[in-house]
Amino acid sequence: MRASPIRLTCFFAILSVAAPSSSQPVSLRQLSGQYEALVESIDPSVVQVITRGLVSSAEGFSALRLNRGGGSGVIVDPSGYILTNAHVVGAARRVEVLLAQRNEDASRNSILKPAGKLVEARVVGLDRETDIAVLKIEMEGLPHLSFADSETVRQGQVVVAFGSPFGLQNTVTSGIVSNVARQVRLDDPMIYIQTDAAINPGNSGGPLVDAEGRIIGINTFIVSASGANTGVGFAVPSNIARSAYEQIRQHGRVRRGQIGIVPQTITTPMARALKLDRDWGVIIADVSPRSAAEAAGLAVHDIVLKIDGKVVENARQLGVNIYQSAGKTVTL
Numbered sequence: 001m002r003a004s005p006i007r008l009t010c011f012f013a014i015l016s017v018a019a020p021s022s023s024q025p026v027s028l029r030q031l032s033g034q035y036e037a038l039v040e041s042i043d044p045s046v047v048q049v050i051t052r053g054l055v056s057s058a059e060g061f062s063a064l065r066l067n068r069g070g071g072s073g074v075i076v077d078p079s080g081y082i083l084t085n086a087h088v089v090g091a092a093r094r095v096e097v098l099l100a101q102r103n104e105d106a107s108r109n110s111i112l113k114p115a116g117k118l119v120e121a122r123v124v125g126l127d128r129e130t131d132i133a134v135l136k137i138e139m140e141g142l143p144h145l146s147f148a149d150s151e152t153v154r155q156g157q158v159v160v161a162f163g164s165p166f167g168l169q170n171t172v173t174s175g176i177v178s179n180v181a182r183q184v185r186l187d188d189p190m191i192y193i194q195t196d197a198a199i200n201p202g203n204s205g206g207p208l209v210d211a212e213g214r215i216i217g218i219n220t221f222i223v224s225a226s227g228a229n230t231g232v233g234f235a236v237p238s239n240i241a242r243s244a245y246e247q248i249r250q251h252g253r254v255r256r257g258q259i260g261i262v263p264q265t266i267t268t269p270m271a272r273a274l275k276l277d278r279d280w281g282v283i284i285a286d287v288s289p290r291s292a293a294e295a296a297g298l299a300v301h302d303i304v305l306k307i308d309g310k311v312v313e314n315a316r317q318l319g320v321n322i323y324q325s326a327g328k329t330v331t332l
Contacts, residue, residue: 034211038160039172041213044100044143047073048116048164049084049135049205051092072163072206073097073135074215075144076245082135083245084205085220086126089133095121097137100170116169125248129190130236131220132244132254133205145207148214150237153180153193161197161219161233163206173198175231182234183316189323192234193217199233208235217241243324257326260291261298263315274301281305282312296332304332 026034051069071088075081082097089095101114119137126133157177165171175197182194195208199219208217217235224230247254262285264270271279282304287293304312308330312318322330 035160035174038209038211038213042145042160042162042207042209043170043172044102045075045145046100046162046170046206047075047082048098048167048169049073049082049088049121050096050098050118051089052094053090053092070164070167071202071204072219074162074205074207074218075142076147076215078140078142078144080137080139080142081124081245081249082121082137083207083218083241084133084135085218086128086131086133088205089123089126089135092123095123095135097121097135098169099142113170125252127244127248127254129256130240130244130254132218132236132241132248134245134248145209145213145215147238147242148210148212148216150193150216150239153177153210153216153237155180158211159195159197159208159216161195161199161203161206161208161235163199163203163219165198165200165202167202171203178232181237184234189316189319190240191237191320192220193237195233195235196231197233198229198231200229201227203233214238215241240324255326257322257324257328259296259298259322260288260293262286263304263318265314265316266303276303278303280313282315282318298332307332 049071053067069092071084073082073084076083096118098116098118101116119139121135121137124134124136155177158174159177160172160174162170162172175195177193178196179194181191183191193208193216197208199222203219204221206219207215208219210216215238217237218241219233219235221234222229223232244254263282264285266276266279266281266283268279270283284298284300284302284304287298287300304318306312307318307321
């Protein structure tokens, strides 16, 4: 057994947060009050994203028409940085955000909220693989949300989704975490938090928050035959979203880790054929010439036991950990 330090060439991130437990019984009235307080604290940080651009019309490729689209976003820095989905802003020529407004006058207690404040936004950068985009508005002292650690998310955890489905500003839905690490395509290093909280077109880019009001994910897409909510929604885990946000803000793009190996999950038939003493874990199927892995001394048929002290259970886990460690040194 040997430890191989490896310098990576690129970067990424992963998963989200557990609801606080209490030994005291909570009445329905108390539960409702807690939801109301949570929503009131989150609402000011959620924005509606409005985009305008040119698209080809049905009359021919050369004929263009103005297209208006939109989605949702969340303020993550008081100086005006906003997180949304890359597919929301796409190739838009103009992006605006509608900020939630409150009645400052206590005597005005209408249930109808002010229309909101429309502000021009600049696209700082976007990453299509994670479907994350960063916007900037020229304002200071804004209400904002913090990120939770998505690796602490648990199946069954209560979550609340915010956004503007079908253009309906500041809509709130709730549900639970259906799965903490859903992989949509086999061997895809990108994973998602699955939730049954209602997510519809227009929710894209809005926050999925935990019971403490922290971002555990960015609502991204749904699986539906009709295009409307069926209780199968997906959010980019907060650790991935935060990594993409920090890199886009710092470098204007996202870097990803790779070391030049093809890892395979060890199966029972494979263990028997290779006479291994375990039928789980990861074996290296190939090592690229002149790669970081080759330089560190990794070889075909090596079994990876741990990465930075964490036991490696399958190839996907290893790939994700490498994927998110660009520019760092890891020990296998």
